[in-house]
Amino acid sequence: MKKLWLIFAQTTTAGLAVWFLVSLLYPQWLPRPLSPAPVAASRGGSPTPLINLTGPSSYHGAVARAMPAVVNIYTAKEVKSRKHPLMNDPFFRRFFGDRFGGDETTRATSLGSGVLVSDKGYIVTNNHVVESADEIEVALADGRTTEAKIIGTDPDTDLAVIKIEADRLPTIGFANFEKVAVGDVVLAIGNPFGVGQTVTMGIVSALGRTQLGINNIENFVQTDAAINPGNSGGALVDTNGNLVGINSAIYSNSGGSLGIGFAIPATTVKQVMDAIIKDGSVTRGWLGVEAQDVTPELAASFKLKDVQGALIAGIVRGSPADKAGLKPGDILLTINGRPVADSSGMLNLIASLKPDEDVPMVVHRGTQSETVKVHIGKRPRIKSQ
Numbered sequence: 001m002k003k004l005w006l007i008f009a010q011t012t013t014a015g016l017a018v019w020f021l022v023s024l025l026y027p028q029w030l031p032r033p034l035s036p037a038p039v040a041a042s043r044g045g046s047p048t049p050l051i052n053l054t055g056p057s058s059y060h061g062a063v064a065r066a067m068p069a070v071v072n073i074y075t076a077k078e079v080k081s082r083k084h085p086l087m088n089d090p091f092f093r094r095f096f097g098d099r100f101g102g103d104e105t106t107r108a109t110s111l112g113s114g115v116l117v118s119d120k121g122y123i124v125t126n127n128h129v130v131e132s133a134d135e136i137e138v139a140l141a142d143g144r145t146t147e148a149k150i151i152g153t154d155p156d157t158d159l160a161v162i163k164i165e166a167d168r169l170p171t172i173g174f175a176n177f178e179k180v181a182v183g184d185v186v187l188a189i190g191n192p193f194g195v196g197q198t199v200t201m202g203i204v205s206a207l208g209r210t211q212l213g214i215n216n217i218e219n220f221v222q223t224d225a226a227i228n229p230g231n232s233g234g235a236l237v238d239t240n241g242n243l244v245g246i247n248s249a250i251y252s253n254s255g256g257s258l259g260i261g262f263a264i265p266a267t268t269v270k271q272v273m274d275a276i277i278k279d280g281s282v283t284r285g286w287l288g289v290e291a292q293d294v295t296p297e298l299a300a301s302f303k304l305k306d307v308q309g310a311l312i313a314g315i316v317r318g319s320p321a322d323k324a325g326l327k328p329g330d331i332l333l334t335i336n337g338r339p340v341a342d343s344s345g346m347l348n349l350i351a352s353l354k355p356d357e358d359v360p361m362v363v364h365r366g367t368q369s370e371t372v373k374v375h376i377g378k379r380p381r382i383k384s385q
Helices: 002-025 060-069 090-096 266-279 296-301 320-324 343-351
Strands: 039-041 047-049 070-081 104-116 122-126 135-139 145-154 159-164 185-190 198-209 220-223 235-237 243-250 261-265 289-293 310-315 331-335 358-365 368-375
Touching: 060 070, 060 185, 060 235, 070 122, 104 185, 104 243, 122 243, 122 266, 135 159, 145 266, 159 266, 185 243, 198 261, 220 243, 243 266, 261 266, 289 343, 310 320, 310 343, 320 368, 331 343
Parallel strands: none
Antiparallel strands: 039 047, 070 104, 070 135, 104 122, 122 159, 135 145, 145 159, 185 198, 185 235, 198 220, 220 261, 235 243, 243 261, 289 310, 310 331, 331 358, 358 368
């Protein structure tokens, strides 16, 4: 028995000596213990396994698909500057002559971006990028440059379609906008400050932004992807390189990006683009009212159940609203069965209707609601100043 115990002790001692030498000289030979999965304490006190939410390490694929379809747009137009008022004074002219000049015509240039949406050369951009331009030059991502002509504009949404004549044109696909959600990663592609094609990354920070005073018809995608002067008309794309919107405006006091940019959603872009390519312009419904939002105070005074709708503050004489018998003080609750959230929502609903169709509208008048049928008119086109 003693002999067996002696053999066991010697074997154990030798094994420990070997393990010590291996761990000291060749630690990689030893098996590593499995580390427990990271956990986070939940409110109930029990640990909850953390989920790995790391995204892709690169968005090169999305950029490679979208960037060739984004173009740089350079415009030029003649601007007349009036002479100084004192030049009308003979005494002033006697001493200073024509030093302050008379009426002059100068050449103003600007830049922006655009997106190729058809291999036939159609490009979507912002209306303010090409508005009143005498010359439009487009620079493609592959280095080619060519002149463009305006096919049509839509000042209400600040969109325009121009066309170039070229072959082998790359195009961009449209994202399924119904699946776009706050928090989605987006990439803004354009030509900020004229430095050249640039990509910035951010997320969708809000959807359906209205009442910003930027356009007459608003339904913006808000993003914190850096958008700067020159980005206007460029693409806002998802991580697959599909078009989410057209970059349009920024919120800034300095002219630089402050992390709040606005893009026109792809659904609006496609609707306007198709109408302009087909008819040269966009036809929208028109009611002919001036409206304001329903506040909690107004809702209480009108005894409304919910704070929603659009209060009619004024009516254009001879307009569809006037002919239908709508009156100032009426509150529009629904249009063609769709609820009116506010005055901006009312404008969007009316604009989506086709002219010359009869549409039922529910209005709150006095202490009760009633249905009024309105023969929708055609929205007058805004004249550029």
